[in-house]
Amino acid sequence: MATQSTSQPLKEITRDEVAKHNKQGDLWIVIDAVVYNVSKFAELHPGGEAVFYDEEVAGQDNTETFFGLHRHEVLLRPAYQRLRIGKIQGEEQKIKAPIPGEVSKVPYAEPMWLTPNYYSPYYSDSHRRLRKEMRAYVDNRVVEVAQRCEENGKRPDVDLVQEMGKLGINAMRMGPGKHLHGRKLFADIKGEEFDYFHELVMTQELVRMAARGFGDGLQGGMVIGLPPIMNFGSDDLKKEIIEPCLNGEKFICLAITEAFAGSDVMGIRTTATLTEDGEHYIVNGTKKWITNGMFADYFTTAVKTDMGFAVICIPRKCGGIETKQIKTSYSTTAGTAFITFDNVKVPKRYLVGEDGLGIQIILSNFNHERWVMCCSTIRASRAVCEQMLLWANQRKAFGKPLTSQAVVRQKIASCIAQAEAAQNWLESCTYQMTKMTYKQQSLFLAGQIALLKSWSTRVSHDVADNAVQVFGGRGVTKGGMGKFIEEFHRTYKFDAVLGGTEEVLADLGVRQALRFMPEDAKL
Structure with a gap:
């Protein structure tokens, strides 16, 4: 995170003095009351040297021009800080770097609370x-x-994960x-x-x-793969796995999805066969799109058994496990993997809960997973709304700020309204969670959270689409002014697919509602 410069006070320079330095080899410009000597930098400028020799640039105040092209963080980089030679006499900087921990002052940039x-x-x-x-x-x-x-x-970075473990995060x-x-x-x-x-x-x-990719890589597998152990695992299993994972010494992932079975959990084909002595399971099959699978030490795996379905936490050390990187729309930092289990011999002690109750364990895990995804995608949409407001307020087109165009204001209004509504529904569901037992949440909130996730990713879709239109070419360019828009537009779809697709969850929400339809209610 870039922070405000703490260098020595700059000497004061008049605007008349700055205006004299307006030619090749002797070139000064002003950005936000600070004077920069770009005489040598001009020839290194990524956008070309010629832009500096325009009569409206050389020796002039370029604040508006700069912020129509670059993010404020650029000025805070050491290379550009070294170009500072003074400040305009009697003037102060108006644009401040964010202070870590403080809330944004941009309207709607923060949740209402x-x-x-x-x-x-x-x-x-x-x-x-x-x-x-x-x-x-x-x-x-x-x-x-x-x-x-x-x-x-x-x-x-493993040291970051372990640091977060020590801090209790x-x-x-x-x-x-x-x-x-x-x-x-x-x-x-x-x-x-x-x-x-x-x-x-x-x-x-x-x-x-x-x-987004790093977000999943940063213990995304733990958040969804460890709860089955915590809620259903034996004391022996808990002792071996929980603390090492929380400390960042070991890593775990959830392995349910297969090429043949995505949202259709009942369609999984990975099998676990009990050995004759009843002491081990032999696991065969594949799993696909498994977050953190590339670096996981444990795989919380859904399997088919003679009893129906089960969940087995398979240690990588058992052998017979191959993980291959899957390249997706977001970064490989998430460690997304295709996993092959080839006659993996797993001690029976790694069975999670009871054999035959695997579906119940899997389904009980979905509520929290989907709720976490709602928290994430809704907050990401809000962050994009903030970027849109900032850009539209400082970018000029046809001689006027983008905010002067009603169509742009309408797009921003639609995004803000949806982000606010989504946050309020999320907080309402969260309040219910604080008042309900885990079992009650599964009974009464499964439909609510399913509908919220299905709808919140539709919100992300609209926000991503509108943001690209407002940012134009910058919205589809990695780096620069629209880098966060490009990243969001490229990755928001993950939440619309992971943990149950929009369509499956919308259907689940309605089916849950139908379960509670009163028999005596008619039109």
Whole structure:
């Protein structure tokens, strides 16, 4: 995260003096009251040297021109900081770099509970403290790693994951539960007070790093692969797996989807056959599109058995497991894999819960997974709305700001309205989760969360489409002004497919509603 320069005060220079330096080899410009000597830089400028010698550029104030082409963070890079030679006499900089931990002042950039002059019944001082410290941590520690890994495709830095483990962040991402009681947690949150709104806050703050592939790579497999162990695993299994995964010493993923069975869980073909002595399962089959599969030490795997369906947590050390990288629309940093199980001999102790109850275990895991995805995609849509407002307010076309065009304002209005509505539905569901047992959530919220996920990814679709139209060519260009728009437009579809497609979840929501239709209600 770029921060405001802390260099020595700049000497004051008059605008008349700046205007004298307007030719090749002696070239100054002004951006936001700061004077830059670009005499040598001009020939290195990626956009070409000639642009600096325009009479409206050389020796002139280029604030409006610069911000019509570049992001503010460019000025904060060391290479450009070294070009600063002074400031305009009697003037101060108007544009400030974001301060880690602080909320944005852009309208609708933050959920309403974080916006000055608005209120919410859901969030306490504990939630607000966590939000502030989590944002500062993400900005200062995670963003740089995220953007680097998103670009080079390498797995998230293990030392970062382990650091998050020591801070209690990994454990907190698993949601409320006894695993947090008595544990030292990030921002001095008490494990006993941690609720789903704390988890919502953490999830939504992590999304702000604008790196969808890295977001899944950063323990996405743990968030969906560890709950079956925590909720249904034997004490022996819990002891072996939970703490090492939370500490970042071991990695786990959820292996359900197959080439023949995506949202159709009942169609899985991977088999697990009990050996004659009853001590091992022999697992054969394949899994596809498995997040974190490339670097997982454990695979929480859905299989078919003689008893029906089961879940087995298969250690990579068992042998007979091959993982191949799948290149998707987002970065390979997520470690998305095609997995082959070839006569893998797994000790029976790795059975999760009971043989024959695999479907119940799998389905019970979906609610939380889908809710987490709702938290993410809704917050990402809001971040794009902020980018649209900023760009439209500073970009000029036909001599006027984009905001002067009613059609642009309409597109932004539609996106903001949908993002606000989605956040409110999400918070309503989250409140219900804080009042319900795990079993009650499965019974009463499965339909609500399914519909919310189906609709929220439709919101992402509209936001992505409108944002590209507002940004134009920059919206489909990696890097530069529209880099976050390009990333969002390229990756938002993951949430529309993972954890159940929009169509399957919409149908689930209606079928759940039909289960509760009163017999005495007629038109």
